[in-house]
Amino acid sequence: MIRIRKMELEVVLIVLCVLVVITNMAVICMVVFIKELRTFTNYFVLSLAVSDVLVGGIMLPLNHPWVPSSEVTGHVIMITMLSGVGNICAVTWDRYVAVMEPFTYRTKLKRYYKKILIILWITAITCSLIPLAWKDEDTSIYHKVYYVMTILGFVILPYLAIIIGYVRIYARLRYHTAQLKSEGITRSKREGAQRASLEGKTVKVFVVVVVLFLLSWVPVIYMTMVDGVFQQPNLVPSLLQRFNLLVLAVSSLVNPLLYGFMKRDFNGQIKRCLCCLKTTPAVHALAMETTPVRACAENSAFN
Numbered sequence: 001m002i003r004i005r006k007m008e009l010e011v012v013l014i015v016l017c018v019l020v021v022i023t024n025m026a027v028i029c030m031v032v033f034i035k036e037l038r039t040f041t042n043y044f045v046l047s048l049a050v051s052d053v054l055v056g057g058i059m060l061p062l063n064h065p066w067v068p069s070s071e072v073t074g075h076v077i078m079i080t081m082l083s084g085v086g087n088i089c090a091v092t093w094d095r096y097v098a099v100m101e102p103f104t105y106r107t108k109l110k111r112y113y114k115k116i117l118i119i120l121w122i123t124a125i126t127c128s129l130i131p132l133a134w135k136d137e138d139t140s141i142y143h144k145v146y147y148v149m150t151i152l153g154f155v156i157l158p159y160l161a162i163i164i165g166y167v168r169i170y171a172r173l174r175y176h177t178a179q180l181k182s183e184g185i186t187r188s189k190r191e192g193a194q195r196a197s198l199e200g201k202t203v204k205v206f207v208v209v210v211v212l213f214l215l216s217w218v219p220v221i222y223m224t225m226v227d228g229v230f231q232q233p234n235l236v237p238s239l240l241q242r243f244n245l246l247v248l249a250v251s252s253l254v255n256p257l258l259y260g261f262m263k264r265d266f267n268g269q270i271k272r273c274l275c276c277l278k279t280t281p282a283v284h285a286l287a288m289e290t291t292p293v294r295a296c297a298e299n300s301a302f303n
Helices: 002-033 040-063 072-100 105-134 141-181 187-198 200-229 238-262 264-302
Strands: none
Touching (some): 002 264, 072 200
């Protein structure tokens, strides 16, 4: 019975990996090919989708029980985790500027968004390659210090900044809501409050993404610290290792679904595509019906 359950989990993980890659590639293609979706926020969404593709297409398969263990796995885990944190920081900053400084949002994002994306990916790749300096020896003191400093400096501190950022965003949104109810504010302040309030739903989407990301990576951080730093692998239950991969896969799969159902611009484009698919067969059938009529008319005219 246990073997069957283990086999079922492994098959489910394979299916989830495929779905993660397909759904996140769909997000990437939508941003790349649909002009209306090429916004500053969605460029960060695209970058986060690339991280999720790495999770579903490379990291999870490398950690699958059917795949032999490899030294590459640790580097891939670090790239996906750090790029994910970096992308969530970028999205948080984007929403922070949109709510706190609505009039200067476009100017500021246009100036910095490319630099932010380049820096976060260079940082993730560089940090993942640092252990090559001591040949990936897990028992090395350098390796232990590296783990602690990376998790502290590139995961815990950024997440504290993210939490503070969303707390301030929430407070500002409440302030703008109160402003809109007031009748004694100037036209410019009312316009700024309206712009910021429109970002409220998008903020909710990314709050869910942030929480899911944190919950899915906490077990990885725990296992890394216990096994890599304290050298106590017996403190990591085998069940945790197995289910952690499933949680990571589900988290990476949920992100594109959140964009599709909760983010207005993605939702609108998906509905538009579905409408086009529904109307295309009807148009084709109408064309088939009118063709013989047209042909008869042409023949009559010719005779």
